[in-house]
Amino acid sequence: MLLIEETAPTAEALPVAQLRAHLRLGSGFGLADDEAESAALAGFLRAAIATIEGRTGKVLLTRRFVMRLDDWRDRLGQTLPLAPVIAVERIEIEDGQGTVTELPAESWRLIGDLQRPMILPAGVILPHVPRLGSVAVTFMAGFGDSWDRVPADLAQAVLMLAAQFYEDRSSGAAKSALPFGVSALIERWRAVRTLAGRGAVREGR
Template sequence: MMLIEETAPAAEALPVAALRAHLRLAQGFDGPDDAAETAALAGFLRAAIATIEGRTGKVLLTRRFRMQLDDWRDRLGQALPLAPVHSVDRIEIDDGAGTVTVLPPETWRMVPDAQRPVILPAGVVLPHVPRRGMVTVTFTAGFGASWDQVPADLAQAVLLLAARYYDDRSQDGRGHALPFGVSALIERWRAVRTLAGRGSREWR
């Protein structure tokens, strides 16, 4: 599977002011240094968001993704790797010989789920993918377009982790372990990795 992020969180959606306040940094002085600091804080926030999303499988700020598979994991239903999913925008099958077929929306449906949204066939099974072909699913996921729509515990986890990245900015070989406070905040959001491949029938 390949998962491609087609759009990035908008710069204005990042809680730069909240991080600056959390770090108790001076603010209100416009100039090159202030702009550089803002850009640096935004970078720490993006890194923290990516880490939290990677650990939980939850998309904090809404954006579009493209998932590519060489075949369905299960033709009775294909789980999506991220949540919450707002919409599945397009599903297409490439036969590997230059022909791409867009699946009509009436032939499938998306079942929302807090942990693992699923694409189900309208009929018995999802369409066949040729041996050398590929299926591409384009979908939109995220809690919202603005930071105030992100759950409070996840938002706080991002601030704590971004602050840690800020504090460690001059150190080489920063450790990969999450601070305990961050781990505690995201624990309830972590995806339960049960049968996600062939043979899974969680959605039935």
């Protein structure tokens, strides 16, 4: 499977002001409100968001993704790797010879489950993917375009993690384990994800 993020959260959607307030309350440091500092805080927030999304499979701020597979994992229904899925914009099958065919929207439907969103066939099974071909699913996922649409526990986890990144910025220490408080906040959102094409996960083709 190859998952491509086609769009990124806008700078305006990032909770820079909330992180600045969190840092003042948490550490007592007075932070100058300037462009360089805001850019740095935005960077810590993006890193924290990416980490939380990677651990939970939940997209916090809405954006577009493309999932490419060698084949459906199960022609009775294909699970999507991220949630919540707002809409599937299109599904295309490439035949291995360069010809791309878009599936009619009436030939499939989206089940927008918060843990395991799926594409189901309108009929019995999803269309055949040629042996040397591939399938691409373009979809929109996320809780919303603005930070106030993000669930409170996930939003707090991001602020806590971004604050730690900020406070550890000069130490150079790489930490793979999340702080206990962050782990506790995201625990209920975590889901086991199993997804691949023709039985193997691939980084590219």
